Amino acid sequence: MxxxxxxxxxxxxxxxxxxxxxxxxxxxxxxxxxxxxxxxxxxxxxxxxxxxxxxxxxxxxxxxxxxxxxxxxxxxxxxxxxxxxxxxxxxxxxxxxxxxxxxxxxxxxxxxxxxxxxxxxxxxxxxxxxxxxxxxxxxxxxxxxxxxxxxxxxxxxxxxxxxxxxxxxxxxxxxxxxxxxxxxxxxxxxxxxxxxxxxxxxxxxxxxxxxxxxxxxxxxxxxxxxxxxxxxxxxxxxxxxxGRAGQPGLWPMGVWLDQAPGQSVDETLAIVRRFREQQWGLDVVQLAQPAPFGFQADKPAFEWNADRVPDPRQLITQFQEANIQLVAPSFPGVLAGTELFDEWEDRGWLLIDDDGNALALPGCEASGGRPFGLLDLTNKDVYKLWSERHRQLFDDGLGGPTCDAQFDIPDGITARGGESGAVLRTVYPMLARQALFDAVAGHKTPQEGIVCSADLFPSVQRFAWQTGPQTGNDWQALEHTLRTALSLGDSGVPFQAHSLGSAAHSTAGMTPELYIRWLAMSVFSANFSFQSLPALLPDAFDAETRELVRHWLQWRYRLIPYVLGIIEDAVRSGQPVQRSMALAFPNDPVAQVWDTQYLLGPALLVAPPLRPGKQVQVYLPEGDAWWDLNTGWRYEGGTTWTIEAGLDTLPVFGREGHMLCLGPTAQHSGEFNSARILDEVWMFGMPEHSPVVMRNKIRVMQMQGSSYIKGLEGLRILPSEGLEVKRRGAEVRISRAR
CATH class of the missing domain: 2.60.40.1760 (glycosyl hydrolase (family 31))
Structure with a gap:
């Protein structure tokens, strides 16, 4: 290069x-x-x-x-x-x-x-x-x-x-x-x-x-x-x-579990059962590298690895019976030194060098450490083949793929379409992500599905599920994953999923306090995954910590209608789930100094603790008043406060004029009642804005000092102090208490 x-x-x-x-x-x-x-x-x-x-x-x-x-x-x-x-x-x-x-x-x-x-x-x-x-x-x-x-x-x-x-x-x-x-x-x-x-x-x-x-x-x-x-x-x-993000659907919004390297399917299923027994919410298991399926050594059949997954149908059925969706890694390659590699090299279906020889990249996690050739996805036949082979997996019940394809392709390599050098390095991960999205969602109306990847390229914001970094297991790692999410949001990417710790690093720094702080921040984010390494699972900690895990996971499922509503809003406006202070408050230079605070959607300000201790300093941006979700107290904007936050609380403030719509407590997304997605509404002062919520049908209208709201039938309403609620048929009136 x-x-x-x-x-x-x-x-x-x-x-x-x-x-x-x-x-x-x-x-x-x-x-x-x-x-x-x-x-x-x-x-x-x-x-x-x-x-x-x-x-x-x-x-x-x-x-x-x-x-x-x-x-x-x-x-x-x-x-x-x-x-x-x-x-x-x-x-x-x-x-x-x-x-x-x-x-x-x-x-x-x-x-x-x-x-x-x-x-x-x-x-x-x-x-x-x-x-x-x-x-x-x-x-x-x-x-x-x-x-x-x-x-x-x-x-x-x-x-x-x-x-x-x-x-x-x-x-x-x-x-x-x-x-x-x-x-x-x-x-x-x-x-x-x-x-x-x-x-x-x-x-x-x-x-x-x-x-x-x-x-x-x-x-x-x-x-x-x-x-x-x-x-x-x-x-x-x-x-x-x-271009804007596609929709992820409901089940990906639940809690994820990343299978640990080398862990068997039976061991992972045992962890799933422990989550269910402890009433810890869980929706998705992401299988570990290497890729459990791919092209065979001697033929273009795209099949599961029989040594790792002897019976794919039984595998998917076992997880579905536990109300778990499976996500599995893939990679756009053919193992070097195989008959298929030689055949496709001759056919011109692999990326080639100036002498017409196929590029063989060093082994990666997805290939099991074995060298491989890259499929030439600029060739329409190759693109179609790779996409269609994956579509069959998804039709058989696999939830979605994960694929990192941002390879450091040397300058001397050329694709069938004529791309080479910087152009090929930019285009290749775009084609890989699009081919997989076509496979999982392209045949659906509307297009709904996820492709998990850490790749970055122009138009990456068209795909909803960006994978966060595996950063470590200390306080600096927590801040690292938060900053990456905020910087991606500033760059137009609406969504980053966090990893709660890293199976690739020493777990010595993961204290119970850090574990719960990391979990609480992740709950108030686009989404996150547990790591199934024993030292990073909830039952590695004491009973008090395990109860706090249950508390925060209940919050996660209650927040799903709001968070998914933010993603639906990103399809219309391009705004990310976690919004930096500079993005949300560009005219408040003081707010921008507090750059590890963020807005979760339009309604909530989150100030996650990033150091040990219960006291957290918070700056509330000017121009709005803010309501403490934990105490119900109202604070004027443009002020700085020291908040006492135990491990069962997180400094979160509602923006005046907005509402927070919460769903019911659930153990997985399959328990959501599509006819009753919402359970409760919290109001932050007099409602002025229609709430952000999935499949939003709630509308706010103001008249003569009162707010009239349609769409809150059957919901518990918690008004701010000084307001009263009156119902008349399908309409709710919020007015000043007399």
């Missing part, structure tokens, strides 16, 4: 000249290089900038490969807004003003500079004299785009981080697996940028120059989207542009 580097032979594009405009596009020439710049009003608050040679910007007939890559990156290709273009000639700077609604993009003629305005306030501008550059980085054509930073720019997104959520001072490269990159970056000042490309993207976020964000994109065409608005609106527009 090429080293990180800046462009060689850079040409600064120093001037801009107007060519033509219409409602959906303005066209400019870039200096004397024969290049053009096209700007579209892609959506309200979204400008699309495309730079390159005219023939590349407006090809007569895009290639099939180009169309396929565009579909991977964009869910909506055509602009849906309109542009008003006017010239600027104020005596000091000539240029053009491109307006749509309350946002403006100003372009200066010479020297070239861009400035973005929202309601007449400048929220972003490029660096004067080095706004846009074109050159070569040794791999082909590439572009540089430079944005000037100031002290108020806190920059978020760009992928996974286990440290600071503000990405300033970092450098991130899209196709370097360890960088864990994603393409969206945004500022709390109200701007964002997304480079739409499957080629290499490099973010230098104030690392080389503290006052500069430099975006470097390989390719003949620069395709850049500028977003203007609050961070939540940027995520909304970004996910509308690139």
């Amino acid at each position: 090429p080293p990180k580097s800046d462009l060689a032979h850079v040409t600064q594009l120093a001037s801009l000249n107007f060519l033509a405009s219409k409602a959906t596009r303005a066209e400019f020439s870039l200096g004397d290089a024969g290049l053009q710049l096209h700007i579209e009003p892609h959506a309200p608050g979204v400008y699309r900038l495309r730079a390159g040679l005219p023939a590349a910007l407006l090809p007569e007939k895009p290639s099939a490969r180009a169309k396929a890559h565009a579909e991977m990156l964009l869910a909506r290709e055509e602009p849906i807004s309109e542009l008003f273009v006017s010239s600027i000639a104020d005596g000091t700077q000539d240029g053009w003003r491109l307006e749509q609604g309350d946002t403006v993009l100003e372009l200066s003629h010479s020297p070239l500079q861009f400035a973005v305005y929202r309601n007449e306030d400048c929220v972003m501008q490029t660096r004067l004299g080095s706004t846009l550059a074109h050159g070569s980085d040794g791999q082909g054509n590439a572009w540089q785009f430079d944005i000037e930073l100031d002290g108020d720019d806190a920059l978020h997104g760009a992928g996974l981080s286990d440290g600071e959520l503000d990405r300033r001072g970092t450098e991130i490269i899209s196709d370097v697996p360890t960088d864990r990159a994603l393409p969206l970056l945004w500022s709390t000042k109200g701007w964002g940028v997304y480079a739409s490309s499957v080629d290499r993207i490099q973010h230098d976020i104030g690392r080389s120059d503290a006052d500069l964000y430099r975006l470097t994109v390989q390719g003949d065409v620069l395709d850049l989207f500028l977003f203007v608005g609050e961070p939540a609106e940027i995520l909304n527009q970004y996910t509308a542009l690139t």
Whole structure:
């Protein structure tokens, strides 16, 4: 893989000249290089900038490969807004003003500079004299785009981080697996940028120059989207542009158990029975690596490993009888040194090198440590075969797959579609995830299903079940998994499932206090899994700890209607389940300092303890009042408090004007009554907002100082102090107590 580097032979594009405009596009020439710049009003608050040679910007007939890559990156290709273009000639700077609604993009003629305005306030501008550059980085054509930073720019997104959520001072490269990159970056000042490309993207976020964000994109065409608005609106527009998450369904929202490496099915079933006996909720078992099924050594049959699973039908039946769904690992490969490897190498169904020889990667966990060749998923026949073989497994009762396919593919490897280098490293995990999603959900209406993976790539937010890291078994590991979830949420990924501890690390640091704190945070998250290593199971601890486990798992199942409602909302708005303070409160700089607090959906503020002890400091953001779920006390926003939190409590605060709808206590999702999903409603002050809840049919209307709510029939209602509830048929009236 090429080293990180800046462009060689850079040409600064120093001037801009107007060519033509219409409602959906303005066209400019870039200096004397024969290049053009096209700007579209892609959506309200979204400008699309495309730079390159005219023939590349407006090809007569895009290639099939180009169309396929565009579909991977964009869910909506055509602009849906309109542009008003006017010239600027104020005596000091000539240029053009491109307006749509309350946002403006100003372009200066010479020297070239861009400035973005929202309601007449400048929220972003490029660096004067080095706004846009074109050159070569040794791999082909590439572009540089430079944005000037100031002290108020806190920059978020760009992928996974286990440290600071503000990405300033970092450098991130899209196709370097360890960088864990994603393409969206945004500022709390109200701007964002997304480079739409499957080629290499490099973010230098104030690392080389503290006052500069430099975006470097390989390719003949620069395709850049500028977003203007609050961070939540940027995520909304970004996910509308690139695609939004599918639905996971009900059973994946229950508690998971990860089988320990080397553990037998009978041992795992015994643990499931202990969970049931102790009334600890459980819905899903995820089988351990290696993959229990795959292509056979001498034929293309896709079968279970008979040594590990002698009777697959009996296996699935045993777990289903315990009301447990099974998830199992897979990998898109064929073991090296087998007849099938040689046959598919000859057929061209595996990724190959420059000499036509199939790539053989070193063994991984999924392959049982044996070297393997990668299926060429750019080949439609191979893609279809791999997807259809998995569909049969799911039709037979397997709940879903887990598959990590972000391999470090060398530069000399080429796919049938012509992809190689950074493009292939980016495209491959996208194809693997999509093929499995097609298998598990593509034939359903609506598409509902999960594919568990830790892979990150452009448009990863289209898939709901992102796997969290196995970080360790100490307090730092707890903070690590929380920060990764918040950073992924900032990057447009709606969902990360946490692991409660790690079977791959020493368990010496996992104290009862840490175990319960980790569990409580995980309960108030998208979801989580227990590890079936004996030292990390609830019955490894004392009776008091086991009772606390039961307490928190009851909370988890009661929260499912709310958490699944947040995910359903992500399909409409792109907002993540766990929302960072910067995303939720971009205008409160104090809140952003408290970066391990988060909003769970729109209604709940969670401040998980990340250190031993009962006292927890909490900052309640300004602009709202907050209601303590544990005491019912009301606090004004913009204040800091020290909360006493025993192990049976978690600092959680309801946002005034919102409601929390809770389901009944259950041991697994099969106990949910589809006709009565909800059991109880908690109100935080006078209701102003319709609640977030799965299959939401509850609506709030305000009139003359009271709130009128439809959809609460048969539910217990707990109003805040000072409010009273009156029922009239299907309508509930909430008013001030007299």
